[in-house]
Amino acid sequence: MGVEPWMVIASAGVAGFGLARHLTGVLARPFRPERARPAGSPAAGVRYAFTTGMMPWAKESTRIHLLAYLRGIVFHAGIAAGLIGLGLALWDPGLPSAFRLLLSAALGAGALAGWAGFAARFAEPGLRALSTPDDYVSVALVSLFLTAGALAWWDARWMDAFLLLGAATLVAIPFTKIRHCFYYFFSRYFFGLFYGRRGVLGGAHHE
Amino acid sequence: MSESVAIALQAFEKVLDRRLTAALEVCARCGICAESCHYYVSTPDPAHVPAARAEQVRAFYRRRHDPIGRVLPWLAGAKDLTEERLDALQETAFASCTLCRRCTINCPFGVDTALIMRAARGMLTAAGKAPEMLVMLADAAIARGENADEFREIYREIVSGLEQEAQARIGDPSLRIPLDKKGADILYVGLSGAHTILPAAIIFHEAQASWTLSMFEASNYGLFLGDPSKAKAIATRLVDEAVALGVKDVVLTECGHAYAALRWEAPTWFGGEFPFRVRNIEEVIAEYIQGGRLTLDPSANPESITYHDSCNLGRNGGLLEAPRIVLRAAVQDFRELTPHGTDSLCCGGGGGLVAVPEWEEIRMRAGRRKAEQVREAGVPVVATSCENCNLQLTDLNAYYKLGVRVVGLMELVVNALVKAKERQGLPLAEAA
Numbered sequence: 001m002g003v004e005p006w007m008v009i010a011s012a013g014v015a016g017f018g019l020a021r022h023l024t025g026v027l028a029r030p031f032r033p034e035r036a037r038p039a040g041s042p043a044a045g046v047r048y049a050f051t052t053g054m055m056p057w058a059k060e061s062t063r064i065h066l067l068a069y070l071r072g073i074v075f076h077a078g079i080a081a082g083l084i085g086l087g088l089a090l091w092d093p094g095l096p097s098a099f100r101l102l103l104s105a106a107l108g109a110g111a112l113a114g115w116a117g118f119a120a121r122f123a124e125p126g127l128r129a130l131s132t133p134d135d136y137v138s139v140a141l142v143s144l145f146l147t148a149g150a151l152a153w154w155d156a157r158w159m160d161a162f163l164l165l166g167a168a169t170l171v172a173i174p175f176t177k178i179r180h181c182f183y184y185f186f187s188r189y190f191f192g193l194f195y196g197r198r199g200v201l202g203g204a205h206h207e
Numbered sequence: 208m209s210e211s212v213a214i215a216l217q218a219f220e221k222v223l224d225r226r227l228t229a230a231l232e233v234c235a236r237c238g239i240c241a242e243s244c245h246y247y248v249s250t251p252d253p254a255h256v257p258a259a260r261a262e263q264v265r266a267f268y269r270r271r272h273d274p275i276g277r278v279l280p281w282l283a284g285a286k287d288l289t290e291e292r293l294d295a296l297q298e299t300a301f302a303s304c305t306l307c308r309r310c311t312i313n314c315p316f317g318v319d320t321a322l323i324m325r326a327a328r329g330m331l332t333a334a335g336k337a338p339e340m341l342v343m344l345a346d347a348a349i350a351r352g353e354n355a356d357e358f359r360e361i362y363r364e365i366v367s368g369l370e371q372e373a374q375a376r377i378g379d380p381s382l383r384i385p386l387d388k389k390g391a392d393i394l395y396v397g398l399s400g401a402h403t404i405l406p407a408a409i410i411f412h413e414a415q416a417s418w419t420l421s422m423f424e425a426s427n428y429g430l431f432l433g434d435p436s437k438a439k440a441i442a443t444r445l446v447d448e449a450v451a452l453g454v455k456d457v458v459l460t461e462c463g464h465a466y467a468a469l470r471w472e473a474p475t476w477f478g479g480e481f482p483f484r485v486r487n488i489e490e491v492i493a494e495y496i497q498g499g500r501l502t503l504d505p506s507a508n509p510e511s512i513t514y515h516d517s518c519n520l521g522r523n524g525g526l527l528e529a530p531r532i533v534l535r536a537a538v539q540d541f542r543e544l545t546p547h548g549t550d551s552l553c554c555g556g557g558g559g560l561v562a563v564p565e566w567e568e569i570r571m572r573a574g575r576r577k578a579e580q581v582r583e584a585g586v587p588v589v590a591t592s593c594e595n596c597n598l599q600l601t602d603l604n605a606y607y608k609l610g611v612r613v614v615g616l617m618e619l620v621v622n623a624l625v626k627a628k629e630r631q632g633l634p635l636a637e638a639a
Contacts, residue, residue: 022232025272030224035474037484039525049317060550061239061313068239069315129253130236130262132284134275175275176283177235184316186229191317198471199525200549201312 003163005090011167018174019182026186038197045196049188053201068120071113078110079142079181082149086166089152089159100153108150114143138176145169209290211334216267216288218333222326223268230319231268234258240320243313245553246303249575257310257320260303263296264323297336300327300433302566305573307518307553328433337432340563345428345437352444355422362386362422369401373408377625382412387452388419393491394454394483396421396445396465398594403460406617410492413624414500418458421448425465426594430472431559439476442469449483456484458491461615463519463557463593470524487520489592492620493532507626508538508619511586515544515577515600516551517593530592533616537623544584552577556599571606574599578607592616 056062062069085103088095095103118139121131145165152162172178195201208216240257241247247255254260262284269276269285276285286292306321314320331337351358363386370384384404385391395411395418397403404420411418423445429438449457459465470485495501514534520526527548534541546552555574560566581589581600589604589611591597600613 026225026228029228032224032226032475034471035477035479036471037474037480053317054315059313059315060546061243062315064242065239068237072237072315124238126241126251126253126256127236127238130238130256130259132236133282134284135236137282180233180235180316183229183233186225187233187316187318190226190229190319191311194319195312198523200522200527 003160003167005163008086008090008163008167008170011170015170015173019179022174022179022182034194034197036197038199040196040199040203042193042196044202045194045200046189046192046202048196048202049192053188053192068117071116074109075113075117075142076110076181078107078113078146081106081110082142082146082166082169085149085153086163089163089166104150104153107146107153111143111146111150114139114146118143132177134177138172138178141165141169141172141176142178211336212288212290212293215293215330215334215336216271218330219264219268219326222329226319227322227326230322231261231265233316234261234265234318235316236262237315240310240314240318243310245305245307245309245555245576246573249555249573255303257304257314258318260299261318261320261323263292263299264327267292293331293334293336296327297331297338300324300331301338301341301558302560302563302569305518305553305555305557305560307557308523309518309550309553312522312549325433328431329435330433332432332434332437337434338559338563341428341431341559344426344562345432345434345441348424348426348428348441348444349437352423352441355444359422366404366420369404369408372401373405373412376405376621377409377412377628379412382408384408385419386422389452391417391419391452392455393418394421394445394449394452394457395419395460395488396423396425396457397460398424398426398462398465402615403462403594403617406615406621407460407488409621409624410488410495410501410617414495416491416495419452419454421445421457423448425459425462425469427465427468428559428562430464430468431562435476438468438472442473442476445469446473446477446481449481454483456486456491457481458486458488460488461592461594461597461617463517463524463595464559466524466526467519487524487526487529487592489520489526489529489533489616492616493529496532496536501620501624502627503536503620503623504627504630505537505539505623507622508588509540510538510588511540511542512538512588512590512614512619513542513544513581513584513586514547515554515581515589515591515596516547517591517596518551518553518557520593521551522549526592530590530616533620534590537616537619538590542584542586544580552580554596554599554603556595556602561595561598567602570599571602574603575607578603578609581609581611582607586611588612588614590614590616590619 148162148165151158266286267288276283304324308321374382427441429441554577555570560570
């Protein structure tokens with residue numbers, strides 16, 4: 001039995017509904033902005049948080065863990081490609097083979113980065129001590145999704161597996177650690193607001 | 208559920224706002240924050256990874272607020288808060304985190320672990336599990352505010368003695384340390400101890416500033432307790448005093464957490480901006496130097512001197528440039544530590560640790576990397592503009608046998624000021 005497009009669309013609906021619940025949950029909590037006179041620009045801080053502040057050279061931690069950070073970037077770029085691939089698979093616009101190969105390569109690179117991260121969680125004692133079962137399940141699920149995607153855009157016989165794993169990943173977003181993709185925007189926003197307002201980051205002396 | 212756990216959870220729910228929710232939800236447990244923490248670098252134990260520390264709070268947060276955490280807690284890493292876990296949280300929140308936010312700066316998500324640890328401190332304080340010493344110091348400060356009149360006369364006598372000392376130091380009998388001076392521009396707030404009042408008095412005198420000394424001390428132990436009501440009560444003493452005297456600026460002495468409390472946190476506790484500015488003494492001195500109101504002779508401080516950034520003043524307070532303006536003017540050979548500024552390593556004395564004697568060994572171990580950094584700098588003098596950092600660096604100096612001298616910036620400024628006047632052969636007041 002093949003995977004019907006409505007299954008993926010329904011899963012996207014679950015993801016959307018679940019994230020909407022998270023959004024209403026966050027917005028229901030009080031927002032307590034700092035009332036002190038600003039020493040710098042909150043807007044500049046937020047800009048910094050989402051731009052130069054995310055560059056690999058911007059932080060000591062990412063300079064130390066450059067490979068792990070780049071692995072994360074490739075993994076997340078792969079996820080973006082996976083979601084695009086999932087949408088295109090539903091629509092099936094008859095893409096040129098070069099584009100299919102490109103998508104397959106992006107998904108493959110993401111999958112490799114995902115599995116490497118998965119292995120690192122097992123192999124590195126510090127990371128293993130820090131991990132919850134959710135960390136393994138989520139990374140494995142997304143890596144499987146990307147692996148299937150890489151295969152599906154290479155060979156259409158894998159398309160059902162890709163759609164099924166895509167649907168599962170979408171459902172998992174609001175319920176597992178995958179939802180950090182949603183909270184990322186809040187966290188970086190508050191980070192930028194805090195340090196921009198206090199004149200620490202985002203100002204001329206810093207950049 | 209025990210009563211203390213129930214009280215702790217109630218306190219937690221009260222502070223659970225959008226910012227804290229985001230900090231609790233977003234961590235991907237990538238562990239990249241590990242080396243940013245001075246505890247971890249000094250003792251590479253996975254428990255000292257900031258993310259692991261925050262997991263103690265996240266575990267019960269997920270148990271209460273995550274649907275999977277409620278149904279399948281093992282999968283989400285969710286755990287009920289128990290009396291034992293609350294006790295374990297005490298050392299984590301109060302003794303294993305100085306709230307320095309070096310991990311926040313280094314986290315790809317910007318997770319504010321200090322915010323999480325402060326929420327934990329608030330829970331523990333509400334449940335009666337905060338360190339007694341911190342509670343006692345906070346309560347004593349509040350009591351002093353409530354009974355200020357009882358202390359006023361004795362304080363006046365002490366200040367009169369200090370005035371004579373300051374006059375003798377610069378050979379100028381016209382120097383005054385005013386108290387309760389209405390309409391002064393500046394209300395200067397020191398700490399317990401003459402060392403924060405004497406140099407400031409000399410600097411203000413030389414800059415011909417209109418100032419008055421506060422009846423109270425700058426420190427705010429309510430902040431360390433994560434208890435906004437106590438922190439506000441302590442800050443209220445200064446706010447009321449500043450309003451009653453009609454000052455333009457409240458200038459805080461060399462104290463990082465005092466600046467964090469009154470400059471950045473207190474307006475939020477009070478619900479709006481104050482009718483006066485809150486400044487740190489280094490900002491004011493830098494302004495005097497740049498405005499030509501102080502003449503300094505850096506040859507008074509001829510040794511190579513490095514500067515330790517207080518986390519509360521620098522990374523979390525934005526005062527990165529002012530101390531450097533002061534140092535470049537007051538010393539002959541200023542050298543930066545590596546790293547410094549926003550990346551500065553915490554000395555391990557913040558977050559109230561210096562005040563609790565039983566944590567001395569913990570903070571000595573936590574300060575190991577800072578001690579190594581000072582040793583690597585190869586300078587004989589370390590300057591800082593925070594009292595807690597000063598105490599911690601002095602202790603690290605003895606513990607690790609660094610052979611350095613730890614000084615406050617004001618002390619260096621006064622040395623340079625006196626030398627400049629001596630060179631001119633003039634009594635200080637005349638030269639100014």
